[in-house]
Amino acid sequence: MKQLLQEFFKGVFIENPTFRLVLGLCPTLAVSTSIINGFGMGVAATFVIVGSNVIVSLVRGIVPSKIRIPCFIVIIATFVTIVELVMKAYYPELSKALGMFVPLIVVNCIVMARAEAFASKNSTIRSLFDGLGMGVGFTGALVIISIIREFLGNGTLLGLRVIDGFEPLLLFILAPGALLVIGMLIGTVNMIARHS
Amino acid sequence: MSENNLFTVTPAPHITSKLTTKSIMYLVILSLLPAGIAGIYIFGLVSLKTIIFSIASCVVCEALFLKFTNKDPGISLDGSAILTGLLLAYNLPPQVPFWIPLIGGVVSILIGKQIFGGLGHNIFNPALVGRVFLQISWPVYMTSWKNPRWWPDAISTATPLAKENPVHVSYVDLFLGNHAGCIGEVCIVALLLGALFLLLMKIISLDIPASFILTVAILTWIFGKDGFLKGDFIFHILSGGLILGAFFMATDYVTSPLTRPGKIIFGIGCGLLTVLIRLKGSYPEGVSYSILFMNATVPLIDRYTRTRVFGSKKKTG
Numbered sequence A: 001m002k003q004l005l006q007e008f009f010k011g012v013f014i015e016n017p018t019f020r021l022v023l024g025l026c027p028t029l030a031v032s033t034s035i036i037n038g039f040g041m042g043v044a045a046t047f048v049i050v051g052s053n054v055i056v057s058l059v060r061g062i063v064p065s066k067i068r069i070p071c072f073i074v075i076i077a078t079f080v081t082i083v084e085l086v087m088k089a090y091y092p093e094l095s096k097a098l099g100m101f102v103p104l105i106v107v108n109c110i111v112m113a114r115a116e117a118f119a120s121k122n123s124t125i126r127s128l129f130d131g132l133g134m135g136v137g138f139t140g141a142l143v144i145i146s147i148i149r150e151f152l153g154n155g156t157l158l159g160l161r162v163i164d165g166f167e168p169l170l171l172f173i174l175a176p177g178a179l180l181v182i183g184m185l186i187g188t189v190n191m192i193a194r195h196s
Numbered sequence B: 001m002s003e004n005n006l007f008t009v010t011p012a013p014h015i016t017s018k019l020t021t022k023s024i025m026y027l028v029i030l031s032l033l034p035a036g037i038a039g040i041y042i043f044g045l046v047s048l049k050t051i052i053f054s055i056a057s058c059v060v061c062e063a064l065f066l067k068f069t070n071k072d073p074g075i076s077l078d079g080s081a082i083l084t085g086l087l088l089a090y091n092l093p094p095q096v097p098f099w100i101p102l103i104g105g106v107v108s109i110l111i112g113k114q115i116f117g118g119l120g121h122n123i124f125n126p127a128l129v130g131r132v133f134l135q136i137s138w139p140v141y142m143t144s145w146k147n148p149r150w151w152p153d154a155i156s157t158a159t160p161l162a163k164e165n166p167v168h169v170s171y172v173d174l175f176l177g178n179h180a181g182c183i184g185e186v187c188i189v190a191l192l193l194g195a196l197f198l199l200l201m202k203i204i205s206l207d208i209p210a211s212f213i214l215t216v217a218i219l220t221w222i223f224g225k226d227g228f229l230k231g232d233f234i235f236h237i238l239s240g241g242l243i244l245g246a247f248f249m250a251t252d253y254v255t256s257p258l259t260r261p262g263k264i265i266f267g268i269g270c271g272l273l274t275v276l277i278r279l280k281g282s283y284p285e286g287v288s289y290s291i292l293f294m295n296a297t298v299p300l301i302d303r304y305t306r307t308r309v310f311g312s313k314k315k316t317g
Helices: A002-012 A025-031 A035-059 A065-090 A093-102 A101-106 A107-121 A123-155 A175-195 B020-041 B046-066 B073-079 B082-088 B098-114 B124-138 B173-176 B188-200 B207-223 B231-240 B242-249 B260-280 B287-305
Strands: none
Touching: A002 A123, A025 A093, A025 A101, A025 A123, A025 A175, A025 B046, A025 B173, A035 A065, A035 A093, A035 A101, A035 A107, A035 A123, A065 A093, A065 A107, A101 A107, A107 A123, A123 A175, A123 B242, B020 B046, B020 B082, B020 B124, B020 B188, B020 B242, B046 B073, B046 B082, B046 B098, B046 B231, B073 B082, B082 B098, B082 B124, B098 B124, B173 B188, B173 B231, B188 B242, B207 B231, B207 B242, B207 B260, B231 B242, B242 B260, B242 B287, B260 B287
16 A cells, blocks of 8 residues: 555656656646646546556556557547547536647647556556556646746636736746746756755 | 966966956946936936836845855846846836836846856846846836927837837937837937947957847848838837847847857847847837847857867868
């Protein structure tokens, strides 16, 4: 059990996909403009990572290594399609806001990296916890980035105006602001990691 | 060198100059003063307020950061922070609210300079980082300009470079600074005076400014909006921040190439991008963006314009 928890927390902190591995930056930059979008994207990606990790680890013994990547992609695409359709049916607004980036989870490098580097070599239960950890780490990172961006760039938190008279900095809603925030956060995380 | 240490054995360099980083910084500040005085005269005391807030913000922010990172806070008085603050203020409209130069100064010093390791390590010109940050964040404040004191309307949203409804200003007025614009960029004659001083003191060379301005002139003459080979290149040289940018910001030692060919490539690149943004882009002015863009290419330019090591063989063929 302890090992499994380690597997989980590894993804949240030590190997956080956004801040430590710097993977999946494209969706991170694109959807972290508001907390709702960031959280929605994180949950969608978490579902896909966990699902694909479990299935990939289950079939790891029977998939020939030469065609493993296409197999992984088919598995991942299945889960992405599930997410996409569910989101369209139950959260049409979120689906509209995230737009192209939901189907693009198929090529999200976090999902691919976990399938290739972890799930194809480890037991199903460990892959499950690895996927959960990575998903939570990714969601956490997205939420942190989008809190900063939504507050500075739009003056709101979860769509509610926080301070009266605050003039939002448009830069943070645009891509350069996202890069700045991510850069600063990665620097901060590295600083903390070095001191502990 | 005094008599006493005449026989001291030291490693190279043996030829030392009286020019230090500090004295160069203060000389550049001195050369910028005429443009600032002209700005204050043209737009009134609001410009002085903006300049003071900007400089104070830069110096205090740098001192605090140095203190926080256990370095000597005294370094913040070496002139570079003051120069950054001054250049930032020169790039702002005169009547911006006081917090614009304050935030601009903090961004210039923190994100533009200290994050990279302080003076000498920054990739981008700190003052321009601050300015572009402000420009993107608060476009409304950054694109409404105060007219000269003696003009009837107080605030104008158009400069001579504006794409829609530009203000028509004669060459003489452009040269003297009698039009709306940023504090330090309007009075060309004062800027040229300062630039001449820097050239005579050999603090800057003509390579970057000349290639920058010439490129802008030639390209705006060829592709100007009045038709092929009929562009109004004098207008393009005298308007906007070209003179300020070419002489005082593109020539920043830290963020410009080291060799002569490199400097010329850098200047041409800046000119090319400026013309592209001015004539084809959605922004009216592109000097700051083009300098920042070319700043990013400086390591590459330096790599390909390396000088031959003394004594090594010339490449043949």
